[in-house]
Amino acid sequence: MEARINSHIVIGTAGHVDHGKTALIRHLTGIETDRLAAEKLRGITIENGYAHLRLPSGGVVGFIDVPGHERFIKTMLAGAMGIDAVLLIIAADEGLKPQTIEHLNILNHLGVSKGCIVITKKDLVSETELVALSNAIKDLTHNTSLSGFDIVYYSIYDDSCREMMLDTLERFSSYSDENKAYAASRLHVDRVFSVKGVGTIVTGTLIEGQIKKGETIFQYPGNKKCRIKGIEVYGQPVEIAEYGQRVALNLSIDHDQIARGDLLSSVDQFTPTMIIEANLTTDQLSQEIRHWQRLKLYHGTREVLCRIALGNDEAIHSYESRRIQLRLESQIYCKVNDPVILRSYSPMVTLGGGIIVSSHANKRIVDQSDEEAFDDLMELKTILKHSSCFFNIEDRFFERTSLSLSKGYELVEKMLKNEIILKLNDDAYALTDNWNALCELILDAVSIEHRQHPLRKGIQKETLRSKINTTFPLSKSEFNLTIDTMISNKLIKESSNSISLFNYSPELNSVQKNAIDEIMAIIETHQQALVPMNDFLVIRLDKNVIYDLLYYLINYELLVKINDEYIMTMTLYKMSVQKLFDYFETHDVLSVAEFRDMTGFSRKSTVMLLEHFDRVKLTKRSENNRTMIKN
Known part of the structure; x- marks a missing residue:
């Protein structure tokens, strides 16, 4: 995959207060970065200022003018986090100062290894003093990321200095980084404001990826989805912005729902x-x-x-x-x-x-x-531990990592080989530890159901899903995948929407077998096809035991539950369903009276059975008639 070559770079100024950072940028670009009244009055930068310059080669340099005063180091840091190169500014007449050293240390920690050191106000000192200051700077920057930087003498009253600086900027204005170019977009917001008739505007440096007008982007920590209504790069409207550019975004989000320090990213599940x-x-x-x-x-x-x-x-x-x-x-x-x-x-x-x-x-x-x-493997494992139980391995999966696509896929193969992750199907993977914990939780829930209700086939699927939901909040498709995989692995089995352990089968004792004989005898001697469940309470056993036995017969399809109060034998139920099908072979509409005459049931039993057919989607009621639902 060939990396994009960017013809732009973001350069930050750094240095002590009143050493000429803002004046230098104004001389280079013609743009005033002091944008607050307090800044113009006091002559120091309080907020980060922004400017841009098109080089003779056509490349674009974006400038971030950071404040030099010690009280505004926080603001300086916000700007420095998004720069590619630096101009470390040191005034010739004042030399090295506390904020010079602190800014230098910060740049070194940020790994800024591109830029130059600019000694401003060169016209205020002698050549000997300039050489002495240059030597002191070389000693200070030794063993830092700024070691070996060019040292440029500058005066805003000498236009030849500007030409020399443009040549310097050309040398490091183009760069490429495959990982940044093809990563998910990330932008740390440094300014938020609203424009009447336009809406919310945010600015920042696009440190990774690419963004397009009309795309959806996510705001964190609010996890709000918003649309990019417009993009400006260095004051010009564009359709696409790429990493390394200073951008202003017009977003479909309320001004009070986003703030400086927030993150904008194309990643829709960025884990905090x-x-x-x-x-x-x-x-x-x-x-x-x-x-x-x-x-x-x-x-x-x-x-x-x-x-x-x-x-x-x-x-x-x-x-x-x-x-x-x-x-x-x-x-x-x-x-x-x-x-x-x-x-x-x-x-x-x-x-x-x-x-x-x-x-x-x-x-x-x-x-x-x-x-x-x-190492990279530990990074990937860390991300997976904080992901949902199931994940899909595709290009977007690696957007939350610092890995290239080739490295990411290489590590996935390694994790599969070492059984750190499992492949359940082409679209679903899981950490082995998470999968084992999920299976154990399901087996425990099914075992508890067997102990509490030993005569039932198992636990209803939706009941099981709700029991594990607190620990593993699975979607319906994820849950079904889990059940299907566990069935394939012969851990559980499914029958009539009930889940049981693979080798489980209820065993009846002699008392329970005798009670079932009594249940069947009551049904055979009953006057009606539908039998009230309360009629079985004449059997001299605990009520709960009787109901468990009835559900045992229902689960094993000897009886059918018509509603919460009535049951009928499976044999009679199947005969009734067949008569229903036979009737609709030649008819479109069925009345209660017609079905009563066909079955010979009482009107009450006929109505309850037809209402049952409505619930299970065999028929559809229209006033007092039924039509067959075609399925």
Whole structure:
């Protein structure tokens, strides 16, 4: 499968407050990214700003101008999560500052490995000072993802700087990524607003996949379905947007039902998580990170509180790399290999970052001494454990994973071979553990029915489905597939819509056999074809035992239950049905009187039997007449 080549890239600015990030973008693009009155008044960026530039080659660069002030790091993170490359801005007259270093650490944790370092305001210092600052920057970025970045000197008053920057941008403006191109679409919302006469507008970076105008997309955490009414990319209406682009979407959803931090995705069953595991690398820490410390996690454009689970005597120190587990206080929707950033709860300082290695972990303390590297197979197993009982292996199945299609199908074959999953038919697979638990639950329910009602054939199918529904909420087709498969495996059997254990058959004792003889004698001597069930209570046994015996005879088709109060023999019932069929061979309409004369039954018995035929869909009543239902 050939990957699409994108002619666009999203570049974020980073750096200390008032180092010239917004001025640089304005000089490059002619677009003012400070969009709030407070920003223009104070001269600093408070919210992320957006601009775009078409390069001489035809490629498009989208810019995210993030705030540099320490109080707006949260906003900076929301923008940085969706960038492909960075311009790290450092003012020549001020040099390296606290937010420069914090932004650098964040970019390193996010794995941003494309971009350049721009020393702005070069006209305010000497050549010697520029060289000294460049050397300091090289030392600072050594052993980070920004190591080896070009260092560009810039002044907004020198147009030759703009031309030089355009050449630099051309070198990393085109890129390709097969996994991102063909993955399910994901967009973390960073802005929401409404336009009169248009409706709800959301913006964000399409980090994976492709979206089309008119398609359905799902909003999380609300799990709301909405239609994409319109798409704009860099201010221009388009029919299709692809991964890596900054987009604005006009959605068929109320403005108050979607917010910054929400996820939009084509995945219609994106499973949330409250426990993740990540490979964390820490920065310089003023204090060690302790077990159960409350932290802030940043994923996508979302911020959630969490606790870190290390073990009571464990701690994490500066510049340490290790696997950790985080217990979240709010749900997130994530995938393996998603980047995350951790900050302290108070004071708010960036502690470190890394990537998610388990998106739906079980509660545990990660043992560093024997911890195995997380692999693709574990990711797939984790996703399956949080899926419905049955799943279909098709291309869309892998949309919730970070796997390519070829790798995904390869792992499925491996899991089938190792009996981690089972193939029930061409459209249904199940985790072996889940399937075994489901079968055990069904066998237990059927066994309980046999113990409580030993004379009955088994448990009614719908009753059985309702009993297991709390643990395994199966659709009707999934339940029927389960029953059919268990019958094929000779675990259970079905008769007259009743489910019993495969080798089960009721056994009558001598008292029960004598009672059945009495039941049949009462029927034979009864004046009418339909016999009231209460007439059998003259037998000197407990009422419940008598009724169990009657249902035993009904289940084994010796008697037929006409309604809740009357029964008749199967022999007489079949004769009555045959007379009904014979009559409709030559007639279209049957009256009560005509059927009474045919059978010789009383009018009361005739009416009850015809009403029974109506219920079982043999006949259809029209006033006092019946017609045959053709089936």
